[in-house]
Amino acid sequence: MKISELCEVAGVPRATVKFYLREGVLHPGRASSRTRAEYDQGHVDRIRLVRALTEMAGLRLDDVRQVLAVIDDPQVTRLGVMATAQQAMRPLVAPRAVGEPAVTPGGSRAAAWLAARGWRVGPESPLVDDLERAWAACEEAGAPIPQERLNGYADAVEAIAELDLDSVAEDPRAAVHQVVVGTYLGDPVLACLRRLAQQHVAVTRLGAAQDC
Amino acid sequence: MKISELCEVAGVPRATVKFYLREGVLHPGRASSRTRAEYDQGHVDRIRLVRALTEMAGLRLDDVRQVLAVIDDPQVTRLGVMATAQQAMRPLVAPRAVGEPAVTPGGSRAAAWLAARGWRVGPESPLVDDLERAWAACEEAGAPIPQERLNGYADAVEAIAELDLDSVAEDPRAAVHQVVVGTYLGDPVLACLRRLAQQHVAVTRLGAAQDC
Numbered sequence: 001m002k003i004s005e006l007c008e009v010a011g012v013p014r015a016t017v018k019f020y021l022r023e024g025v026l027h028p029g030r031a032s033s034r035t036r037a038e039y040d041q042g043h044v045d046r047i048r049l050v051r052a053l054t055e056m057a058g059l060r061l062d063d064v065r066q067v068l069a070v071i072d073d074p075q076v077t078r079l080g081v082m083a084t085a086q087q088a089m090r091p092l093v094a095p096r097a098v099g100e101p102a103v104t105p106g107g108s109r110a111a112a113w114l115a116a117r118g119w120r121v122g123p124e125s126p127l128v129d130d131l132e133r134a135w136a137a138c139e140e141a142g143a144p145i146p147q148e149r150l151n152g153y154a155d156a157v158e159a160i161a162e163l164d165l166d167s168v169a170e171d172p173r174a175a176v177h178q179v180v181v182g183t184y185l186g187d188p189v190l191a192c193l194r195r196l197a198q199q200h201v202a203v204t205r206l207g208a209a210q211d212c
Numbered sequence: 213m214k215i216s217e218l219c220e221v222a223g224v225p226r227a228t229v230k231f232y233l234r235e236g237v238l239h240p241g242r243a244s245s246r247t248r249a250e251y252d253q254g255h256v257d258r259i260r261l262v263r264a265l266t267e268m269a270g271l272r273l274d275d276v277r278q279v280l281a282v283i284d285d286p287q288v289t290r291l292g293v294m295a296t297a298q299q300a301m302r303p304l305v306a307p308r309a310v311g312e313p314a315v316t317p318g319g320s321r322a323a324a325w326l327a328a329r330g331w332r333v334g335p336e337s338p339l340v341d342d343l344e345r346a347w348a349a350c351e352e353a354g355a356p357i358p359q360e361r362l363n364g365y366a367d368a369v370e371a372i373a374e375l376d377l378d379s380v381a382e383d384p385r386a387a388v389h390q391v392v393v394g395t396y397l398g399d400p401v402l403a404c405l406r407r408l409a410q411q412h413v414a415v416t417r418l419g420a421a422q423d424c
Contacts, residue, residue, distance in 0.1 A: 045354060052353030119412040127408050134400040141264035142257060143393040145401065152375045153398075154405055159368040161409035163361050165417065181355040183407065186365075188346040189357065190406075191399055193366055196339050197373035198395070200331040205377065 003029070006039040010047040017047065025050050025064055052185055059184070067184070071177050108132040113147065117154060160190070215241070218251040222259040229259065237262050237276055264397055271396070279396070283389050320344040325359065329366060372402070 006029075007014050020026035026046055029037030053059045053067060110132035111123055121128065138145050145153075164182065168175045218241075219226050232238035238258055241249030258280075265271045265279060322344035323335055333340065350357050357365075376394060380387045 049353045052349045055349075114408070119408055120415040121408050121411050125408075125411070127404055127411075131401065131404040131408065134397070134404055137264045137267075138394065138397045138401065141261045141393050141397055143390055143397060145394075145398065149375050149379060150401075150405075153372060153402060154409070156368040156371040156375075157402060157405040158409045158413070160365060160406055161413045163364045163368075164406075164410055165413050167361060178355055179410070181353050182350065182357075183410070185346070185350045185353055185355060186357065187399075187403055187406075189343065189350065189362075190365060190369060190402070192339055192343040192346055193362075193369040194372055194376075194399075194402075195395065196326070196331055196333050196337075196343065197366070197370045198376055198391070199333050199337070199339075201370070201373045201377050203332040 001039050003037065003039065006043055006047075010044045012047055012051065020047065020050055023061055023065075025061060025068060049181065053181070067180050070180060073176075110135060113150065117151070119154075213251050215249065215251065218255055218259075222256045224259055224263065232259065232262055235273055235277075237273060237280060261393065265393070279392050282392060285388075322347060325362065329363070331366075 001009070003014060003017060007017060010017075017026065021028060026043065029039040029043065032038045050064055050068075053064050054061070059067070108128065111128050114121060114123075114128060114131075135145060135150070164179070164186070167182065168178050213221070215226060215229060219229060222229075229238065233240060238255065241251040241255065244250045262276055262280075265276050266273070271279070320340065323340050326333055326335075326340060326343075347357060347362070376391070376398070379394065380390050
């Protein structure tokens with residue numbers, strides 16, 4: 001299809017297509033003449049993916065480029081899917097400020113909690129430090145999460161992770177796409193569900209209290 | 213305490229304190245002379261809260277101001293805590309683009325799913341539209357969430373919401389603080405846990421498969 005058709009099918013203005021091409025997050029079309037290129041369904045899918053990652057997941061183009069590099073990596077194996085996908089999914093928390101000391105992984109509260117929990121995660125995973133900082137931020141802001149509540153959260157999240165993994169395709173590239181995109185874009189879905197569930201639980205409890 | 217002491221206790225440079233005062237996210241100290249002001253623990257707590265909301269939860273100062281307005285509202289009642297807190301917690305997804313049609317709440321897939329689920333949420337809640345858009349974004353990006361997986365997520369998230377509500381204080385203002393801050397800053401904790409749990413589940417399943 002021509003660029004005009006691509007724009008119509010993908011639902012984006014021509015300027016967006018040109019911008020994505022220039023930024024390297026969309027592969028060039030097949031040249032059909034000196035000034036024309038042909039595009040296909042792969043271009044439509046890629047435009048939709050980039051839009052979803054930027055507009056819904058709020059990723060910057062640098063992060064999008066990293067996610068695409070993982071998805072497009074022909075070397076990726078089924079065994080490496082999770083680790084590769086995990087790498088592309090950082091950082092979840094704000095980058096450490098210049099001069100801010102890194103947490104000693106072995107000495108952190110998050111690492112100790114993980115070890116007690118028995119989750120099979122490498123202690124050198126940057127996610128351990130992310131968890132440490134996110135957990136500490138709650139405390140700093142006057143809304144600490146005691147260890148038993150974190151355990152309760154972990155029980156619930158383990159069920160979510162089982163569902164995430166159930167949906168992963170056999171083909172490694174499809175699996176990376178699924179894990180990376182599904183995790184990034186699943187976060188806002190889960191955040192919405194959490195607030196809706198809070199509302200439901202609060203209304204239900206208040207109703208029960210008033211019935212007494 | 214003087215401003216120099218406040219900076220030391222709160223762990224921020226003087227420029228940050230001045231900036232927060234100017235932006236109205238920190239209340240002025242008590243004037244002790246024409247050029248001096250006295251600060252107290254309330255200022256320390258507020259600085260820590262603002263930093264956590266901006267640096268960890270990634271909120272813009274406009275959003276922080278809105279969160280603080282809810283927390284500081286003396287009219288807030290225990291009954292209204294959840295609704296008030298919920299308002300301050302939007303938007304979770306990117307704002308709708310100019311000209312983008314609003315989803316008809318009654319007609320959306322999210323609203324139908326919620327009704328079937330039986331969650332007691334007002335159909336006019338903006339969260340319903342947020343969920344609709346976040347759910348659609350997954351599909352657009354080639355990682356759709358089928359209804360039965362959403363149901364599984366909802367089961368897990370309901371357990372999280374019960375834990376969230378268990379921790380809420382009796383005092384309305386403390387409750388708003390807890391819900392708003394705990395939800396905002398809890399999201400990155402849950403996101404970290406999700407990725408760690410994915411890693412654990414993946415390693416465990418691969419191990420089980422290789423043992424066969």
